[in-house]
Amino acid sequence: MIRWKRALALFLFLLLLLPPCAAFADGEKDDAPPAQADALVVGASEQEAENSSARMNAATEEGLRQQIEDTYRAAKKRARRKSFKGYCGAYVANQLMVLGINTSYLSANGNNTFELYRDLETTSGGYCVSAYRARDYTLEEALQAILNGDPAASNILVGFQKGVSSAGKKYGHVLFIHGIRNGKVFYSDSCARIVDDVQYKEGEPIVCSLGSFLDLYARYKLDGVIHFEQARETPQTPIIEAEASTSEEKLVSEG
Numbered sequence: 001m002i003r004w005k006r007a008l009a010l011f012l013f014l015l016l017l018l019p020p021c022a023a024f025a026d027g028e029k030d031d032a033p034p035a036q037a038d039a040l041v042v043g044a045s046e047q048e049a050e051n052s053s054a055r056m057n058a059a060t061e062e063g064l065r066q067q068i069e070d071t072y073r074a075a076k077k078r079a080r081r082k083s084f085k086g087y088c089g090a091y092v093a094n095q096l097m098v099l100g101i102n103t104s105y106l107s108a109n110g111n112n113t114f115e116l117y118r119d120l121e122t123t124s125g126g127y128c129v130s131a132y133r134a135r136d137y138t139l140e141e142a143l144q145a146i147l148n149g150d151p152a153a154s155n156i157l158v159g160f161q162k163g164v165s166s167a168g169k170k171y172g173h174v175l176f177i178h179g180i181r182n183g184k185v186f187y188s189d190s191c192a193r194i195v196d197d198v199q200y201k202e203g204e205p206i207v208c209s210l211g212s213f214l215d216l217y218a219r220y221k222l223d224g225v226i227h228f229e230q231a232r233e234t235p236q237t238p239i240i241e242a243e244a245s246t247s248e249e250k251l252v253s254e255g
Helices: 002-017 034-079 088-098 110-117 139-149 166-171 210-216 246-250
Strands: 127-133 154-162 173-181 184-188 193-195 198-200 206-209 221-230
Touching (some): 034 088, 034 173, 034 184, 088 110, 088 173, 110 127, 110 166, 110 221, 127 139, 139 173, 139 210, 139 221, 154 166, 184 210, 193 210, 206 210
Antiparallel strands (some): 173 184, 184 206
C-alpha cells in the first residue's frame, strides 16, 4: 500500500514537471515559429500598402484624364468655339481661366505667352509663378527641377519660341501640362498629335512617358517653362461661363 502511494506521488510530481501543451483543433499544427509568423504578418501589411498605393495612383491618373477632358469642354464653351484649330495661345489661356489660375483673360501667340508670366510673382487667380528660362534650363532640366521640388507637380506651362511647322516657326507654340505622375506626362494640345504611334485629337488627354514628351518636342526651340503653384488653402472656383475676350480671335495657329 505504501509503495503504491509512493508511485502515485512520483507520477504526479513528474506530471507537474512537464511543459504545458497548447490545444489545437483537429488538423491544426503549430508549424510556423513565432518569428516566421510575424514576418508573414509584416509581408501581408506591406503588400496591402503597395496595393493601396497602386489604387491611389490609378485614381489620381484617372482624375487627371478627366480633368483634361472637362477643361477642354469648358474652354471651348468659354471661348464659344467648336474647335481651337491649332490656336495654341487661345487654348492655353482659356484652360488657365477655366482652372482658376487666372481670373482675367491673358493671352498671346505661342512665342509670347512665356513672357506674359516670367516676371510675375502671382497670377490674377492667386497662384505663385516660378519661371524657368531657356537661357538657364533645357526643357528636361526645367521639368526635373519642378519635380525635385514637387514629385506630383501640376499646372505647368511650356512655351516655345519656334515650332516645326511653317506657322510654328513664325509664331511659336505653347501647351499646358495638367500633371506629371510616376514619370508620365498628362496634357493635351491645340492640334492633333501622334505620340508613341498613338493618334490624339485636339484637346484629347495625352498620356506619355517623360522621355516620349521630351522627344516629341526636341526640335522645338524652348522659350521657357512656368510652374503655377496654388498659394491658398481654398481652391478657386473654376470659371466656365465667363465671356472670352475677342483678342483671342487674332491669334495665329501653330499648325
